[in-house]
Amino acid sequence: xxxxxxxxxxxxxxxxxxxxxxxxxxxxxxxxxxxxxxxxxxxxxxxxxxxxxxxxxxxxxxxxxxxxxxxxxxxxxxxxxxxxxxxxxxxxxxxxxxxxxxxxxxxxxxxxxxxxxxxxxxxxxxxxxxxxxxxxxxxxxxxxxxxxxxxxxxxxxxxxxxxxxxxxxxxxxxxxxxxxxxxxxxxxxxxxxxxxxxxxxxxxxxxxxxxxxxxxxxxxxxxxxxxxxxxxxxxxxxxxxxxxxxxxxxxxxxxxxxxxxxxxxxxxxxxxxxxxxxxxxxxxxxxxxxxxxxxxxxxxxxxxxxxxxxxxxxxxxxxxxxxxxxxxxxxxxxxxxxxxxxxxxxxxxxxxxxxxxxxxxxxxxxxxxxxxxxxxxxxxxxxxxxxxxxxxxxxxxxxxxxxxxxxxxxxxxxxxxxxxxxxxxxxxxxxxxxxxxxxxxxxxxxxxxxxxxxxxxxxxxxxxxxxxxxxxxxxx
Ligand code: FAD
Numbered sequence: 001x002x003x004x005x006x007x008x009x010x011x012x013x014x015x016x017x018x019x020x021x022x023x024x025x026x027x028x029x030x031x032x033x034x035x036x037x038x039x040x041x042x043x044x045x046x047x048x049x050x051x052x053x054x055x056x057x058x059x060x061x062x063x064x065x066x067x068x069x070x071x072x073x074x075x076x077x078x079x080x081x082x083x084x085x086x087x088x089x090x091x092x093x094x095x096x097x098x099x100x101x102x103x104x105x106x107x108x109x110x111x112x113x114x115x116x117x118x119x120x121x122x123x124x125x126x127x128x129x130x131x132x133x134x135x136x137x138x139x140x141x142x143x144x145x146x147x148x149x150x151x152x153x154x155x156x157x158x159x160x161x162x163x164x165x166x167x168x169x170x171x172x173x174x175x176x177x178x179x180x181x182x183x184x185x186x187x188x189x190x191x192x193x194x195x196x197x198x199x200x201x202x203x204x205x206x207x208x209x210x211x212x213x214x215x216x217x218x219x220x221x222x223x224x225x226x227x228x229x230x231x232x233x234x235x236x237x238x239x240x241x242x243x244x245x246x247x248x249x250x251x252x253x254x255x256x257x258x259x260x261x262x263x264x265x266x267x268x269x270x271x272x273x274x275x276x277x278x279x280x281x282x283x284x285x286x287x288x289x290x291x292x293x294x295x296x297x298x299x300x301x302x303x304x305x306x307x308x309x310x311x312x313x314x315x316x317x318x319x320x321x322x323x324x325x326x327x328x329x330x331x332x333x334x335x336x337x338x339x340x341x342x343x344x345x346x347x348x349x350x351x352x353x354x355x356x357x358x359x360x361x362x363x364x365x366x367x368x369x370x371x372x373x374x375x376x377x378x379x380x381x382x383x384x385x386x387x388x389x390x391x392x393x394x395x396x397x398x399x400x401x402x403x404x405x406x407x408x409x410x411x412x413x414x415x416x417x418x419x420x421x422x423x424x425x426x427x428x429x430x431x432x433x434x435x436x437x438x439x440x441x442x443x444x445x446x447x448x449x450x451x452x453x454x455x456x457x458x459x460x461x462x463x464x465x466x467x468x469x470x471x472x473x474x475x476x
Contacts, residue, residue, distance in 0.1 A: 007033045009329070010124045010135035012116045012273075015042020017305030017317035018141030019100055024325035026107040033133060034109055035116035035126060041097040043143050043306070044314040050096065051089050051165045052185060056346045058085050059192035063348065067383035080193055082170035089165065118274040121300045125274075137300055137328055140280075140288055141321065142269040144306035149177065149264035154238030157245050158260040161186070171195055171259035175247050177235060178263035179206040181345045184218070186261060187227050188347035198257070200230040200249060207345065211357035211406040213372065217390040218408050221349050224386065235260070268307045275301075285309060292335035294324045302328065311338050342420030344413030349387060352416030355404030355423045358394050362456050367397025369429070372453040373445050377409065389442050393429065397455060400428040405446070415443050 009025045011018045014036035026032045039046045058080075065078055104111050114128030118140075124133050146160035159167075161182050174190055176183045179201035191197045199206075206222075206229075207215045223229060230249060239246045244256040268287040276282060281289040281297040287309030294302045304324050305317030316338070323334035342354035361368045371393040380387050389409030396403050405419045422432070437444035 005122060005134040005136045007031045007110075007133060007135045009033070009137050009139060010116075010133060011035070011139045011141055012118070012124065013042065013141035013143055013269075013305075013307075014040045014100065014104070014111065015141060015143050015305065015317065016044050016314045017143075017321035018042070018139065019104060019321070020318045021139055021141065021304060021321035021325045022104060022109045023107040024322050025329040026109050028325065028329040030329045032107075032109045033112060033135070034104060035112045035114050035124070037113075037115035039097055040104075040111070041093070041100045044317075045096045045100065046093055047162050047165050049314055051093055052161075052189075053346060054089050054092065055085065055165075055189050055193075056185065056348070059189035060348055062192040062194075063385070067379065067385055070382040070384050080170075082193070083168070086166060086168075117272070118278060118280075118301070120278055121298050135300075137302065139321075139324060140270070140273070140275070140296075140301065140303040140307055141305050141317070142273065142307045143317075144266040144268050144309075144312060146262065147265040147267040148262055150234070152235055152237050154240070154245070155262075157238045157240060158262045160262050164259075164261055167259070169258075171257070173244075173257040173259075174198070175200060175235070175245075175255075175257045175260045176263055177201070177260065178265070179203055179208065180263060180265065181207065183261075183263035184222070184345055184347050186263065188222060188225070191222075191225050191227050192348060196228075196257075197226075198228045198230060198255070200233050200235055202232065202234055204231045207351075209357075210345075210351070210353060211392065211394075211404070212359065213392050214351055214353065214390065214406045214408050217374075217388075218345070218347060218349065218351050221387070221408065222347065225348075266306065266312065268309050270307060283309065293327050293333060294320055294336075311341055313341065313343060316341060340420065340423050342416040342423075344416055346413065349389075349408050350410065350412040352407045352412030352414070352419075353405070354416050354420045355402070356394055357404060357406070358392070361394045361396070361403045365396050365398070365403070366458065368403075368456045369395040369397045369452050370454045370456070371395065371429075371449045371451070373449055375442075375445065377442050378440055379410075389445070391445050391449065393432070393446070393449060395429045397457075400430055402427050402429055402432060409442055411442070415446070419446070 008030040009032045011022045011034040014034050022032045022034045114126040117125045119125045122134050173196040176187050176199045187197045187199050205215050206219050233249050233251050236248045236250050246256050248254050270286045288296050288303035290303050290308050294304050304320035306312045319336050323336045326332045326334045345351040374390045377389050392406045394404040432447050435447040437447050
């Protein structure tokens with residue numbers, strides 16, 4: 001396609017969004033080059049969703065072993081080997097990374113292993129090769145990186161989610177700082193693998209921005225599993241004491257841990273990329289400001305995925321990458337719909353959610369009906385486990401449309417995926433009720449929840465409070 005430029009498309013970052021965009025654009029006949037400075041596959045494959053979920057699976061054997069006795073099993077002694085898990089995980093992500101590479105090559109994309117910087121509206125500098133490539137279009141798909149929070153003494157003793165996956169030893173005692181989904185997921189999985197886990201966070205509850213009921217439900221379950229939460233209490237400093245790290249909290253409390261993990265959010269990866277110099281508009285946290293077609297303020301430069309700080313999730317980055325390629329190289333303008341994205345928090349118990357929280361619904365709709373249930377799952381009757389399942393359906397009282405569904409319990413993420421279709425289709429509560437149950441399952445409660453728990457006939461939240469809730473993002 002290209003005549004005036006070396007390539008039609010230069011993609012910076014071979015993660016979820018960049019790889020999808022490169023492959024689809026190449027499929028439309030574009031000459032595409034991709035630069036990656038770390039490992040092909042990006043955060044999701046290398047140090048995000050995939051290795052995290054593998055660790056979650058590992059952690060859940062603890063429950064399976066404990067539950068099995070009630071079903072007649074007698075187990076010998078069981079033990080867990082962190083090193084074996086890390087090695088198995090590494091093998092799998094290397095396999096996936098190789099598949100990403102092969103798929104790019106098969107699509108005819110040229111892959112360059114180098115940090116890339118933007119030198120002009122059509123120029124990309126490849127640092128490892130000391131050369132500049134010209135491109136008709138540049139796509140910024142550089143993702144995000146852990147944000148370390150306030151500078152406190154000894155902060156460099158702490159690790160982030162980038163390092164936790166490859167620790168040579170499982171920390172016996174760990175402090176996790178933060179209350180977002182990454183903090184919560186690692187707290188839950190490490191606790192089940194046997195670590196003593198303390199979580200310190202600024203807020204008075206975990207998972208800001210999620211529905212209040214599921215936040216409380218998950219917090220209580222995690223507290224019950226032995227995680228020590230320090231709410232409204234951030235670390236004041238860290239000090240090395242032998243092999244341990246002594247933590248001092250703002251309230252003056254001191255205790256020793258083996259590791260501190262900062263999970264205090266993630267910021268878009270634009271630092272030093274050269275974007276401001278050529279007039280690409282960034283927002284206050286450094287995210288590339290884009291229009292619905294992912295185009296930045298410089299017409300030849302687009303951005304997708306976490307670097308745009310829209311919804312920082314893998315399937316969203318992939319969709320944005322695909323839509324970009326359709327729009328710019330396929331002649332089919334596509335704007336990604338960011339409403340009603342189902343999502344999960346892979347703690348144990350798991351949290352699955354789609355659509356509006358109760359607070360959001362009450363702010364936007366005149367009449368809101370809420371249906372809630374909390375029950376002991378069938379499995380717990382024999383296992384003796386104290387686990388509970390929580391389900392909540394938020395309905396527009398005027399149209400009967402289901403606005404949101406929020407679940408805590410086994411397979412909540414799987415349920416959220418399917419509920420996402422119903423909510424996207426605009427299903428009514430009557431349609432849920434008309435659906436025959438699959439028995440015996442936990443999910444059947446979703447179609448048998450006939451008794452309304454509450455009806456709210458006007459906005460009952462203080463508008464400032466509600467607006468603040470809505471602003472809060474579900475990002476890590
Ligand atoms: P990335 O996948 O981060 O890719 C960006 C790539 O660009 C990286 O490979 C980086 O090395 C490269 N790069 C950066 N700068 C340059 C440069 N100058 N030159 C060359 N290369 C560069 N999402 C979910 O949907 N579900 C989950 O369960 C989930 N779990 C997560 C768990 C953790 C611990 C983390 C950190 C994230 C998780 N996410 C999850 C979020 C998900 O990983 C991201 O939303 C997704 O990876 C974003 O894709 P991306 O293409 O925008 O960026």
